[in-house]
Amino acid sequence: MSRLNEIIKKKGPIRKVGVIGMGYVGIPSAVLFAEKFDFVWGFQRASQSSGYKIEMLNNGISPLKGEEPGLEDLIKKVRSLGKFESTSDFSKIKDVDAVTLAIQTPFKDKGELEPDFGALEEGIRQIGKHLNEGVLVVLESTITPGTTKDFAADILKEESGLIPGEDFALAHAPERVMVGRLIQNIQEHDRIVGGINKESTDRAVELYSPVLTKGKIISMDSTAAEVTKTAENTFRDLQIAAMNELALYCEAMRINVYDVRTGIDSLKGEGITRAVLFPGAGVGGHCLTKDTYHLERGVKISGSKLDYPADSESLYVLARKINDFMPTHMYNLTREALTRAGKKFKGSKIALLGWAFLNNSDDMRNTPSQPYYDMMTKAGAQVCVHDPYVYEDGNLKISQDIEECIKGAAAIVIFTGHKQYLNLKASALKKSTGCPHPIIIDGRNVIDPDAFIKEGFIYKGIGRGDKNNHNIM
Numbered sequence: 001m002s003r004l005n006e007i008i009k010k011k012g013p014i015r016k017v018g019v020i021g022m023g024y025v026g027i028p029s030a031v032l033f034a035e036k037f038d039f040v041w042g043f044q045r046a047s048q049s050s051g052y053k054i055e056m057l058n059n060g061i062s063p064l065k066g067e068e069p070g071l072e073d074l075i076k077k078v079r080s081l082g083k084f085e086s087t088s089d090f091s092k093i094k095d096v097d098a099v100t101l102a103i104q105t106p107f108k109d110k111g112e113l114e115p116d117f118g119a120l121e122e123g124i125r126q127i128g129k130h131l132n133e134g135v136l137v138v139l140e141s142t143i144t145p146g147t148t149k150d151f152a153a154d155i156l157k158e159e160s161g162l163i164p165g166e167d168f169a170l171a172h173a174p175e176r177v178m179v180g181r182l183i184q185n186i187q188e189h190d191r192i193v194g195g196i197n198k199e200s201t202d203r204a205v206e207l208y209s210p211v212l213t214k215g216k217i218i219s220m221d222s223t224a225a226e227v228t229k230t231a232e233n234t235f236r237d238l239q240i241a242a243m244n245e246l247a248l249y250c251e252a253m254r255i256n257v258y259d260v261r262t263g264i265d266s267l268k269g270e271g272i273t274r275a276v277l278f279p280g281a282g283v284g285g286h287c288l289t290k291d292t293y294h295l296e297r298g299v300k301i302s303g304s305k306l307d308y309p310a311d312s313e314s315l316y317v318l319a320r321k322i323n324d325f326m327p328t329h330m331y332n333l334t335r336e337a338l339t340r341a342g343k344k345f346k347g348s349k350i351a352l353l354g355w356a357f358l359n360n361s362d363d364m365r366n367t368p369s370q371p372y373y374d375m376m377t378k379a380g381a382q383v384c385v386h387d388p389y390v391y392e393d394g395n396l397k398i399s400q401d402i403e404e405c406i407k408g409a410a411a412i413v414i415f416t417g418h419k420q421y422l423n424l425k426a427s428a429l430k431k432s433t434g435c436p437h438p439i440i441i442d443g444r445n446v447i448d449p450d451a452f453i454k455e456g457f458i459y460k461g462i463g464r465g466d467k468n469n470h471n472i473m
């Protein structure tokens, strides 16, 4: 029996758990562990921006925005049972049998593939400072492949003097939660669990199995787990890019990309799959915009030579470039339409509908509306931003009064598929603009082109090569 197995056998089953990072991953994780194990410490830095969460959690209140079914009840339940407590005292880590870490890993500079691991490193150091023999350490953040077995293992060894995989267990179990269904996702999604060695994987399986309801454990090594997480988002980004490229082709060939999409999607049957997603005004969020670069960096720092077509860039990075081009395409469509209307950017008011990156949400991280806004204002246009869910972004004022935004607008540009934009009425909008031939640019396929063309609009839509050069009525 290995040294680690002997230590773990002597320690017995996992009873006390620590979760570092009381965010939208850590909080549901901690309270679900608290339901199944004896006690959970929820660690949170007493920082200016997030320290307030400690008191809220200990008062049984969720500090997360938006609806999270079941979460607050569960916080109250485990608090009343004395099975959960949030603290900024990281020395309590010495009391636990397992500790997980869910801290954001943004990129400083995507161009240089340079992630900002500052907060993550601080969390890992805190664990190392208070790490005992036989403890299981699990990283849940989305990280560059190789981080667990190298970066994290080195820091933990440096801080604790203990040997990863021999004196303590170390694994990666990537989070797959989506806002609005955090508890359900943790319980029902299959859980990827990857240890730096078999003993570590086995101990991590013991930690995660009890919180799964429908979900199954899928175990592998830690680097495979890191690649799984980054690749599952890279593949989604790639599928979106495939549709965005097809939309651009259809515009050039003057056909309707949605006819083609329906056609492709009709091919079904045994073993036949076509993941046809949707073209659009761009890809935002904090998952798809960065995970490709984590994957790329992983293979870059892996140390082994990659066999790949000479002078060819990564398909995945090209997909990112295509998706990041879409706001520029929206700018080009706007310019074409303004020219047809005999107008220039300078002196034109543009109503930009949708600032959130996701339909019917207030999440605006990496929104594609931002680069479009920057290009338009730089070209001299006056842009009024409307969003029913977002009230401000830094010093950018965002209107909730669509009338006010559309009043006197030369162009109405739809960036987000919010439900409020699904039944815009052509006649009412035209009246509000006061223009004989107002422009409408549909970035999310939410309006009927013919209804607007009939009213005298100049219409442009992503992928609508069949309509984009229509006669002006």
Ligand code: SAJ
Residues within 6 Å of the ligand: 175, 176, 177, 178, 232, 233, 236, 240, 277, 278, 279, 280, 281, 282, 283, 284, 285, 286, 287, 288, 357, 358, 359
């Ligand atoms: N988008 C398109 N076309 C599509 C789908 C999305 O242009 O067909 C755009 C959206 O407008 C948005 C961006 O892509 O700007 C991202 O949309 P998303 O639906 O992927 O939402 P995210 O960024 O919240 O992705 C999360 C991810 N979940 C986790 O990381 C745990 C992703 O893996 C999920 O697939 C996705 O949610 C989901 O399916 O809801």
